[in-house]
Amino acid sequence: MITAGDFRNGVTFELDGNIFQIVEFQHVKPGKGAAFVRTKLKNIVTGATVERTFNPTDKMPKAHIERKDMQYLYSDDDFYHFMDVETFEQMPIGKANVGDALKFVKENEVVKILSHKGNVFGIEPPTFVELKITETDPGFKGDTATGATKPATVETGAVIKVPLFVDNGDVIRIDTRTGEYMERV
Missing domain, CATH: 2.40.50.140 (Nucleic acid-binding proteins)
Incomplete structure (x- = not known):
């Protein structure tokens, strides 16, 4: 579990059955009233961003995101094809899941495949x-x-x-x- 007071950029957690990643956060302590945390969250499955405020004591279950190194092989009409650098297994990923994350990646470069509970939702190219x-x-x-x-x-x-x-x-x-x-x- 993670409390809203412990939010940092890049932290992922579950909320209302969805998985969100913190894009921006700000701890606000007004002169009157209780403190709160203002956030901008990205739904990692749909890619939508929402703004939401939390009490610093609100608790959410932390989501574990798997990052696996895979080599980008090639693309065809509907899929990008990747190879696991350890087991040499090939895996196709739909173009809708990738978006424009590969616009700066050449074939045969290693990228990180992001998944949650086995569902691939994104790709992290090299910085x-x-x-x-x-x-x-x-x-x-x-x-x-x-x-x-x-x-x-x-x-x-x-x-x-x-x-x-x-x-x-x-x-x-x-x-x-x-x-x-x-x-x-």
Whole structure:
């Protein structure tokens, strides 16, 4: 059991038959009245976010989320296919369960498969990935005073904003949590 007073970002718990992960939390102690905890929760099965307040003494059962390393093999019309790196078993996961979590992941990279009681609900890509720029417009000399950016397509097909000095063929590091350009490699 976990009390609302012990909430931290990323903690998962069961509430009303659903499993939620804390996205944001704030302990509030007003001048008058009792303290409370204001939260933004993400339903890990549906992906919906809700805002809810709790008393600091409210107790909920903690949900155990399994994170398993699996190698991304390939995708077809309806499924992404993964291989367990320990047992070499292959597992297809429906594209609806994955969402856009793989937009920065190349084939043969290792990702974490998230599941609760055997039901896969999501994928955690590596925090940083290095990808090659396949298509971008050339930057203009002298147009750097404003920190301007331009769209660029990486080898996985995702489009991100990059600085003007990045060219086709450059390898860049991307933060997969935000989808932002970090640096040229």
